[in-house]
Amino acid sequence: MTTSQPSPDAVAPSTRQLAPPSPAIRVRSITKSFKDVQVLRGVDFDVARGSIFALLGSNGAGKTTLVKILATLLKPDAGSASVDGFDVTRQAAKARASISLTGQFAAVDELLSGRENLMLVARLRHVAHPAAVADELLARFSLAEASGRRASTYSGGMRRRLDIAMSLIGEPPVIFLDEPTTGLDPQARIDVWNAIDGLAAGGTTVLLTTQYLDEAERLADRIAILHQGRILVNGTLAELKGLLPPAKVEYVEKQPTLEDVFLALTGQAAAEDAAVDHADNAAEAHERRND
Amino acid sequence: MTTHFIGDTATLTGRSLKHVTRSLDTIITTCVMPIAFLLLFVYVFGGAIETGTDVSYIDYLLPGILLITIATGISYTAYRLFQDMQGGIVERFQSMPIARSSTLWAHVLTSLVANALSLVVVVGVAFAMGFRSGANVLDWLGVAGILLLFTLALTWIAVIPGLVAKSPDGASAFSYPLIFLPFISSAFVPTASMPGPVAWFAQYQPVTPIVNSVRALLTGQPVGGDIWIALAWLMGVLVVAYAVAQVIYRRKVS
Numbered sequence A: 001m002t003t004s005q006p007s008p009d010a011v012a013p014s015t016r017q018l019a020p021p022s023p024a025i026r027v028r029s030i031t032k033s034f035k036d037v038q039v040l041r042g043v044d045f046d047v048a049r050g051s052i053f054a055l056l057g058s059n060g061a062g063k064t065t066l067v068k069i070l071a072t073l074l075k076p077d078a079g080s081a082s083v084d085g086f087d088v089t090r091q092a093a094k095a096r097a098s099i100s101l102t103g104q105f106a107a108v109d110e111l112l113s114g115r116e117n118l119m120l121v122a123r124l125r126h127v128a129h130p131a132a133v134a135d136e137l138l139a140r141f142s143l144a145e146a147s148g149r150r151a152s153t154y155s156g157g158m159r160r161r162l163d164i165a166m167s168l169i170g171e172p173p174v175i176f177l178d179e180p181t182t183g184l185d186p187q188a189r190i191d192v193w194n195a196i197d198g199l200a201a202g203g204t205t206v207l208l209t210t211q212y213l214d215e216a217e218r219l220a221d222r223i224a225i226l227h228q229g230r231i232l233v234n235g236t237l238a239e240l241k242g243l244l245p246p247a248k249v250e251y252v253e254k255q256p257t258l259e260d261v262f263l264a265l266t267g268q269a270a271a272e273d274a275a276v277d278h279a280d281n282a283a284e285a286h287e288r289r290n291d
Numbered sequence B: 001m002t003t004h005f006i007g008d009t010a011t012l013t014g015r016s017l018k019h020v021t022r023s024l025d026t027i028i029t030t031c032v033m034p035i036a037f038l039l040l041f042v043y044v045f046g047g048a049i050e051t052g053t054d055v056s057y058i059d060y061l062l063p064g065i066l067l068i069t070i071a072t073g074i075s076y077t078a079y080r081l082f083q084d085m086q087g088g089i090v091e092r093f094q095s096m097p098i099a100r101s102s103t104l105w106a107h108v109l110t111s112l113v114a115n116a117l118s119l120v121v122v123v124g125v126a127f128a129m130g131f132r133s134g135a136n137v138l139d140w141l142g143v144a145g146i147l148l149l150f151t152l153a154l155t156w157i158a159v160i161p162g163l164v165a166k167s168p169d170g171a172s173a174f175s176y177p178l179i180f181l182p183f184i185s186s187a188f189v190p191t192a193s194m195p196g197p198v199a200w201f202a203q204y205q206p207v208t209p210i211v212n213s214v215r216a217l218l219t220g221q222p223v224g225g226d227i228w229i230a231l232a233w234l235m236g237v238l239v240v241a242y243a244v245a246q247v248i249y250r251r252k253v254s
Helices: A063-070 A092-098 A114-124 A130-140 A156-168 A186-201 A213-219 A237-242 A258-266 A268-290 B002-022 B025-048 B057-087 B089-094 B102-128 B137-164 B168-173 B175-184 B196-204 B207-218 B226-253
Strands: A025-034 A037-047 A052-056 A078-083 A099-102 A174-178 A205-210 A222-227 A230-235
Touching: A025 A063, A037 A063, A037 A222, A037 A230, A052 A063, A052 A213, A063 A078, A063 A174, A063 A205, A078 A092, A092 A099, A099 A156, A114 A130, A114 A156, A114 B002, A130 A156, A156 A174, A156 A186, A186 A205, A186 A213, A205 A213, A222 A237, A230 A237, B002 B102, B025 B057, B025 B102, B057 B089, B057 B102, B057 B137, B057 B168, B057 B175, B057 B207, B089 B102, B102 B137, B137 B168, B137 B175, B137 B207, B137 B226, B168 B175, B175 B196, B175 B207, B196 B207, B207 B226
Parallel strands: A052 A205, A052 A222, A099 A174, A174 A205
Antiparallel strands: A025 A037, A025 A078, A222 A230
16 A cells, blocks of 8 residues: 555644544535436545445445446536545546446456456556466465466356456555445355455455445445435444334233133143243344344 | 556557457458358359459459458457447446556557458468469558558447447447448449449449559559549548547547
């Protein structure tokens, strides 16, 4: 992470404590329309350095549009966004040096082998030793064995891992992952989650979009819900849960079932057992509501 | 970021050249139709065609066949570009700190190499069928230059459907009229033998002066004014196609 970034260290020591660390991603009042369709209607948020930020939303919420704007692929109609301190429209070239995009569909070259894909990106990022970088990533993402095979023969999970590995070359400080686990089987999802955890542990800022609630819950430090082009809420998982009133205890009057009647009439002991069962059921239901 | 333009373009050209060498069938299928025309016209129709010159029919025919080869070959250029645009790899490249125009130039350079390979194959087959040329090195360089310019102009035309097509078929279908154009030119028969309006079209469409120039160079005749008309057409088409392709590219990826 040797890229020139306006880090807090540059601030004079006396004021360092007062200056808040600049966010890795800053989004202000972004709007974007395609013809008559308003996709983004004023989006604001910050992502702290080294954190995982999940943008949660259903299909058509505007997640991909927002990611494309941040990755300098689209220009916003209004508002501003900066990544690693660089404005994505006015300093697009510098912003590009600080980011990596893993799009919704694995952007690997199918006719090249896994190793050649990595070498290609390494050369384009002008890293010092492309071959060494490629081999290190192949090992790290358990692709060493398949490294010589064409990417077209890879499974969905392997392709996705290769895609993410390609995004790490050059160690960009900010990584965008657009729906990284859509279409993957459960094991492949877990592999990708572990890779993302590893990224954040290494100090990389990750912005991921997802439509899976459990994915956001599992990975993210902060979660924002994007709905119809607006951020509805933005907070930690605990904060989001706190938005709803705590679970209430409710008493429900219950009519005796035919079973109860039958048991009451046929034997006292059996009826007592049944009563205990009822209590258990009620307690379980109560616990579920609290969860 | 333009400092890396040459290096980035070279890297990306290396990549798409691998696409060509790993699907050599694209070179072969490019050659199949021109070779079929060559066989058909030399061995079936050729005997009945009066060219009004004393050159053998295969020598007369080859320039047009070479243009058909290029027109067929560039449909693969459009196809390769279309595949990249669809697959998301262009988005990856565009979000990286590399020279923006490198992506397109890599496809253009690859197109030049792939078409050159196809031309070598077709000329080889023609040679086996009896094509002979008394052209000297300078004449051959002239032929190569014209064919290169023709490929370049048609490649920039091919970039346009490659960028805007909605389906792989749409990306390559544009080349059919280009493949057909040599038939209504001086490529197969002298334009004077055609009825009025057709002869007029054949006389003034770009393929005729290009074919005449290449034929003159290969048969050791003076090229005359045709070469300037041919170059004017090629430069004109090249500039217009390049400008349109650039505008579309910027709109697509900015």
